[in-house]
Amino acid sequence: MSRNRVKSSQSLHWATVLFWVVLVGMIASLALSYLVLKNRIIRVAEESRKQEVELMRWKDRNAQLQAAIQTLRSPKELERKVSGMGLVKVSELQWIRMDNAPETKLVKGYQLDGREP
């Protein structure tokens, strides 16, 4: 300890020292926080960019699949598959039709719509 301080003529101002220590500490912590946050922003932005690319890839893949599904569902393709399976279209089948078909009765005395005859 210097002689002046011993004499208390140039004593250390602890409050001032503390003030500067706190100030420097705050500035340092702010700077550090800034760096940490900035790094985090960069990381998150990069992550979000990657997700964006991935999303676009999935969208592209979906669009390709949608087009492929529609191609497989197209009447031409279905008809080709049906004929490959040996099936025949309904319109080419024969059917039974009756002229003046009698009215169907569900319950004795009642018609289909529930009305009494």
Add this chain to the structure above:
Amino acid sequence: MSLRTRALALTCFLAIGFTVVSLRLVQIQILDGDRYHQEAIHNHFERVEVPPTRGMILDSHGTILAKTHVLYDVRLDGKDLKNPEQTLPLLSKTLEMPLSEIKALYRPEKRFELLKTGLTEETVSALKDLKLKSLIFERKAFRAYPNSGHASHVIGFVDGQNAGVMGIERLMNKELRGVAGERWIERDVRRREIAAYRRKDVRAMDGMNVQLTLDLGIQHVVEESLNRVMEKTKANAAYSIVMRPKTGEILAMANRPTFDPNLREGMDLARLRNRCMTDVMEPGSIFKIVTLSGVLQEGLMSLNTQIFCENGSFYYGGKWLHDDEENGVLSVEDILARSSNIGFCKMGLALGEERLYTYAKQFGFGSSTGMMPGQGESAGILNPLHRWTKVSISRVPMGHEVGVTPIQMISAYSAIANGGRLMEPRLIHQITDNQGRIVKAFPPHVVRQVIQEKTANLVSEALTRVLSSEGTGKKANVPGFNVAGKTGTAQKVINGTYSKEKYLASFIGYLPQENPEFVVLVMVDEPKGHEYHGGQVAAPAFAEMAAQIAQSLNLVPKSAPATKVGAL
């Protein structure tokens, strides 16, 4: 040298050094500051356009008719490729290309050699897994038409820049294309984007979806039937349209010859023409409904009025007019059923030039329908009265000396089926955004009331007689339904004279006659062989189509003939 001198020299040296550095800094920061600033922006910042996805074209049930998806082209930077002996076989395996082909494409001096086009996302992922820096991927939008040639003339196609060239693709290009977005990005020294420094990010607005009135199921029925007609008749061309008379919606429209919009390379351009709208033809007997409507509307005749058909030969205006049959006295209804030209000539004479012209105009002949503007739709030919010759009044009533398009013809029949109301033919049902919200709807539009409902019902009733056992259109009958329709066999005009070998066979009809749900037009241009009449060529095709369309629309047969019995 003394210490003082050395110190002075060092000071001077440092002073000069600092001055030089300072001057250089002044030059960089102030004098050339703008230039360096621009260069830095140019090197690090980039404006990237975000392309929109083109909207889809859908049928009335939401089935995809046209859709854009992304495919990739892959290129090879020969200078960057390390160990080609090991890498090229890997590429060959992933790209499923012969090694010899890849080796032929590889040149160390070539930096942008195209290896393969049309790669899917899966293949690109597999290539990226190889971690080769020498591969360059190009993302490209590809317009797919999943139903190949179905309704190709209506849908159209796009060019290399994804702009519509014809059909709905062209007509609705503005709505379909969407709006590009943009992104201002900063890149690092290795050209990678620094995502955190993205400045402007305007998202692309995808194109809207256009929903048509077409029904893919009905379209398929029509396409397949036309294929069979073409195969059977070896005709030059064939057209078919299906329309809903109450709303004017076009349910199907097909042309032969046709094309597949997915395979356009080296295609004959004549195939691209939508003949249903562009081709003008002399309609022949199918035009007779105009004359019949006129005489009935004006109260000049009824369906029972008797007309002498001159036993098959009639001399008028210095020219002979012949019928196929030697008809004597026939009722108006029978004249239509047997399609007597002489009978209609006499009806036309009773109606007079002016009224006949007015009715033809009212039915929409001589003016385009405006269904697809800018696609070469023809207005047809309906000569103004001052250009009519002395014999015109004997020829126009039976469909000569006029030119019509198939779309005009079906619109006129739809008016009859719709109680005399002429509807505007519609192809577009609505426009929706990619969330399915309706942006714009296209409601049915009545153009005009051409004839009274009572008259239309009379004409419709008379048209059912055409399909009777004495009528020309008996082959157009559909079991279980009451069908109304008319046959037409028009001789084609070749070098100014009517050809005796080239015909246009046609049939237009609708069902059920009591409450018409759809109208079908079938036209066959120059059918080969001994069968060339509308009743022989077009009517059976109509019956085939109409039966399947009725089934597709869930129409319940009302009175099925007991003779049509079989077993499932």
